[in-house]
Amino acid sequence: MRLSCHTCALLPTALFFIATSIGARAQDRPVIYRDVETKYVFGFTEGSGIGLEGEKEFSFDSEARIGKRDGRYGASETKLEFEFTPNQYVQFEFGPFISAHQIRDVTDLDNRSQVAFGGIFGEIRYLLLDRGPSSPLALTLSVEPEWRRIDETNGERVTNVELEVKLNADLELIKNRLYLGANLLYEPEGTHDPDHIGAGWEKESKGGVSAALAYRIVPSVFIGAEVWYLRHYEGAWFNTFTGDAVYVGPTLYVQLAPKVFMTAAWNTQVHGSDVEDPGASLNLSEFSRHRAKLKVAFEF
Amino acid sequence: MKKQFAGVAVTMLVAAAALCASLPARAQQPVTISVIIKNHRFQPAELHAPANVPIMLKVKNLDATPMEFESVSLRVEKVVTPNSEGMIRLRPLAPGSYNFFDDFNQEANGVLVVK
Numbered sequence: 001m002r003l004s005c006h007t008c009a010l011l012p013t014a015l016f017f018i019a020t021s022i023g024a025r026a027q028d029r030p031v032i033y034r035d036v037e038t039k040y041v042f043g044f045t046e047g048s049g050i051g052l053e054g055e056k057e058f059s060f061d062s063e064a065r066i067g068k069r070d071g072r073y074g075a076s077e078t079k080l081e082f083e084f085t086p087n088q089y090v091q092f093e094f095g096p097f098i099s100a101h102q103i104r105d106v107t108d109l110d111n112r113s114q115v116a117f118g119g120i121f122g123e124i125r126y127l128l129l130d131r132g133p134s135s136p137l138a139l140t141l142s143v144e145p146e147w148r149r150i151d152e153t154n155g156e157r158v159t160n161v162e163l164e165v166k167l168n169a170d171l172e173l174i175k176n177r178l179y180l181g182a183n184l185l186y187e188p189e190g191t192h193d194p195d196h197i198g199a200g201w202e203k204e205s206k207g208g209v210s211a212a213l214a215y216r217i218v219p220s221v222f223i224g225a226e227v228w229y230l231r232h233y234e235g236a237w238f239n240t241f242t243g244d245a246v247y248v249g250p251t252l253y254v255q256l257a258p259k260v261f262m263t264a265a266w267n268t269q270v271h272g273s274d275v276e277d278p279g280a281s282l283n284l285s286e287f288s289r290h291r292a293k294l295k296v297a298f299e300f
Numbered sequence: 301m302k303k304q305f306a307g308v309a310v311t312m313l314v315a316a317a318a319l320c321a322s323l324p325a326r327a328q329q330p331v332t333i334s335v336i337i338k339n340h341r342f343q344p345a346e347l348h349a350p351a352n353v354p355i356m357l358k359v360k361n362l363d364a365t366p367m368e369f370e371s372v373s374l375r376v377e378k379v380v381t382p383n384s385e386g387m388i389r390l391r392p393l394a395p396g397s398y399n400f401f402d403d404f405n406q407e408a409n410g411v412l413v414v415k
Contacts, residue, residue, distance in 0.1 A: 032406075032409075034372065034399065034401065035371070035372035035373045035399060036372060037372055050375070051375075052370065052371075052372065052375050052376055052377040053375055053376045053377070054376060054377050054378055055377050085375075088374075088375045088376065088390075088391045089391075130394075131373075132393070132394040132396060133373075133394060133395065133396020133397060133398070133414075134394060134395070134396055135394070258403055258406070259403075
């Protein structure tokens with residue numbers, strides 16, 4: 001799925017105007033920058049927030065990967081997510097997800113146009129370090145097992161299991177206005193006989209680190225930017241390096257109503273390497289050219 | 301492979317459950333403080349509590365409409381129906397100020413000062 005530059009420019013612009021108009025409406029009342037939950041203000045980078053005790057949330061959380069070296073490529077996974085916080089230290093999430101693939105004339109991938117039930121996931125988040133009046137740093141450990149029946153990249157029917165382990169840190173630089181976020185990622189996964197030749201489990205792993213800044217321009221709107229560095233390996237324990245990629249892009253968070261918010265991010269690969277294609281300046285075999293995130297959540 | 305992942309996932313679930321279960325066991329006897337909401341205002345708007353001990357916060361709603369006590373820094377939210385009261389258990393807190401408000405009427409604000 002190749003998006004034109006016009007479309008790429010239009011989407012963030014439209015989101016920005018929606019966000020600022022909501023912000024402008026909020027200006028009718030005295031401006032109060034309340035404390036904020038940081039989990040979703042950094043785009044793909046997750047903040048340390050674990051929600052409020054007693055809070056429940058339902059959300060549509062969609063992540064898309066767009067563009068390969070040739071042809072037209074678009075793939076997405078949309079989580080239908082239920083999240084709850086039973087106490088002031090831990091948060092749980094779980095739900096199914098929907099996989100969608102639109103692939104045409106991409107080298108090494110079959111043409112495909114499909115939407116299917118993709119699998120299920122669960123997540124536990126535990127607050128390791130609490131932000132307090134005299135401590136601006138907070139740290140959370142998240143562990144997310146996933147079972148997948150549709151391959152993320154090519155859309156083929158598979159049996160895949162993955163464990164995403166993340167450290168989410170954030171630092172309040174200016175009280176209730178400016179935040180610095182960072183993630184450390186370890187993501188081993190296994191796919192059973194992906195080529196249907198009786199080869200058993202094929203293991204791979206991904207590691208990554210990110211940094212993000214989010215600035216609150218009005219009480220209900222954050223804008224920011226993030227950078228991700230991702231490395232891909234064969235083997236579950238970072239065994240054999242196969243390639244890496246650097247993504248950068250803008251982020252947006254809008255509190256649409258007291259119990260409704262949306263978050264969006266767009267990342268573009270700006271550098272990459274592939275051990276099988278040493279001359280390439282991007283890694284488009286293991287990573288996509290762009291990736292996008294859109295989440296809309298309803299709290300109750 | 302599948303068993304390895306299942307093993308890791310189960311171990312982490314058990315560890316998380318153990319951590320959760322250990323929290324009440326570590327708890328000390330809480331200090332109880334109270335606040336009322338009347339005419340959509342917290343009274344008193346400034347509460348005081350000692351540092352590093354658990355706190356039981358009693359929220360009494362004397363209005364004819366429901367309110368939702370909410371605080372990101374305290375990490376709690378609780379709906380209190382009209383003419384009733386709710387109890388909120390707070391973890392031991394470091395010294396400082398913790399803001400709270402009524403999420404159903406955001407002009408009602410207060411602060412908990414911990415010393």
